[in-house]
Amino acid sequence: MQAKFIARLRDKLGARYVLDRPEELAAYDCDACVLIQKAPELVVLPKTTEEVAFVVQTCVEFNIPYTARGAGTGLSGGALPMQGGVQIGISRMDRIIDIDARNQTATVEMGVVNVWLNEATKADSLFYAPDPSSQVACTLGGNIAENAGGIHCIKYGVTTDHILALQVVLPDGNVTWIGSKNRRSHGPNLVGLMVGSEGTLGIITQAIVRLTPKPESVKVYLAAFDSVQAAGATVSSIIQRGLLPSALEFMDAFTVRAVNEAFHVGFPEQAEAVLLIELDGPANVVDHDEITLNAILNQHQVSQIRVGATEAERLALWKSRKATVAAYGRYLPAFYLHDCVIPRSQLVPILEKIEEVAQRYKLTIGNVFHAGDGNLHPNILFDPADAVMVNNALRGGEEIMRACLAVGGTLSGEHGIGIEKSAYMHLQFSAASLDKMKLVKNTFDPKGLSNPEKIFPMRTGCGETHAATTPALFSGEGLWI
């Protein structure tokens, strides 16, 4: 990397915020998908939109690729700089600029951590609904770039449903606002395009987000079952009967044990499956829904019910759910997590397939997922030092992903495609669709400098790229890039 380029950035941002020592860069060489590693050549930590724009303009001038990074909790390698170049860390842009309680909106910078916004809106009895399990660490920028989901998205919608307007540094270095604080219905939806674009169409620096009034009453049910089949059938019945819970989460027997061992929360040890079901709304509606829910649970031979009615009880249940990945860490040091979405009617057959894959490849797989959305999360545990286990995790993961697609599923519900799943895009999308997506990318970013090689490999036609990328990433040998 040219000294002139680095000096230019140091002049603007200050030397402290331009990192190039190997030990500094090493901290940025992976995200939470630890299977893929790639360190940047330079890390910059801008504080303002103007500084981000300056960095992008300088990268364009020197023809150097750049990749945005929030907290690095992504699970698809999205924040990895696949072509080296500059990592633009957004974490110092951490101001909540305005909370407009009367209009139920907030204006925020993109380094704000998800949970901070909820803390800040508490006093106004408002909340920001998308709540990934990583919300104590992940940034709103990362959430918007990945169109993040969370346990409450079954009722309240995913990130895209809560974004009104975005300030973006476009790949040519110009800064613009897209969208509006007020509802609009004209012209192409550029905000919709930008949400979920994984940093490939520019860098988001601020957003105006929608806030939601806190419900009057909230109750969480823990329902234990003697079989996965009974839990799966309960999920279908809940939706069929017209109940709209604010959360509907599934945990398998292994996960229940892991959470109990780690956090001593007293989940029913004998259960083969547990559902966490949250009802919220006006108190009389919750009371009414509770009667329907109880009837459904009994119809499916629920073996145990526990109700979290106080805030403390509810928080304890959700804290355990959100920390399951930490609990898995007591078994093996790393995990490979898929997040295909399948039709809810296919939950049980796919869980059986996951179990079969686990046995055949001698893998430990924990299932904890957003059942109401059909958004699976098989956590394949592995030891990175064990090459056979790593290879089995990759092979098994790929089989699970293909099985999900075969029943009409999608590659990702909330973790994005990144680099990890880009080789599989052709399994879900036609060549014509992929070409249109690439045209959009090229229109925004004709030089291909903004987070290259993500979502769909950009350098060749789709067919060729998949053939070239798949063995490199998933052979088990070429994995540690």
Ligand SMILES: Cc1cc2nc3c(=O)[nH]c(=O)nc-3n(C[C@H](O)[C@H](O)[C@H](O)COP(=O)(O)OP(=O)(O)OC[C@H]3O[C@@H](n4cnc5c(N)ncnc54)[C@H](O)[C@@H]3O)c2cc1C
């Ligand atoms: C334990 C655990 C639990 C998780 N649970 C959930 C869950 O329930 N739901 C869910 O959706 N996800 C979940 N995730 C995945 C992850 O937390 C989300 O994808 C999150 O949105 C990533 O945010 P981040 O700030 O860490 O982004 P990063 O990992 O830093 O980046 C993610 C992507 O966003 C891009 N990006 C980051 N900031 C910007 C910006 N300002 N402008 C443009 N592009 C940008 C990056 O280039 C990259 O492509 C979980 C992860 C872990 C480790």
